[in-house]
Amino acid sequence: MSMTPKNPTLPAPSTVMVWEEFIQITGVHPERLQELLALGWIEARGSAVxxxxxxxxxxxxxxxxERICCDFELPVLGxxxxxxxxxxxxxxxxxxxxFKSFED
Known part of the structure; x- marks a missing residue:
């Protein structure tokens, strides 16, 4: 439970980010991200712009x-x-x- 008082005038933080921000945060190469989108492994929503x-x-x-592919030298599909x-x-x-918690 948070001890910080809620401020109803502040907007809720966003749970989505744009392409550039996602690449910067994840470190994934843009071509790899495009490949993941083409595979349907990641779904992106479109914005008005x-x-x-x-x-x-x-x-x-x-x-x-990225870690698994790099560590085991796997292609993205694997x-x-x-x-x-x-x-x-x-x-x-x-x-x-x-389920175990119901048994106890």
Whole structure:
């Protein structure tokens, strides 16, 4: 619980970012990002000024992908499969933990 008082006059922080900001934060090469978009592994929304808008949750996924591809010298397709499988394993482990909490 946050001890900071809420200020209703301040806007909520954005959960999306533009192409340039996403590339700067993730360190991913623009061609790699274009490839991920073409594969449908990352979905970007369009803005009124025809810019891609990325979710901040994709930062972690892309960084993990880059690390795995670099460490194991994998092509991007192989890395996306591994990241997807790791995310599924994580979701299954969370489900198992929640079921176990019902048994106790």
């Amino acid at each position: 025809q810019q891609y808008l990325f979710r901040d949750t994709d930062i972690y996924r892309v960084r993990k992908l 890395g996306t499969i591994i990241v997807d499988l790791l995310e599924r394993i994580d979701a299954l482990e969370r489900s198992v933990r929640s």
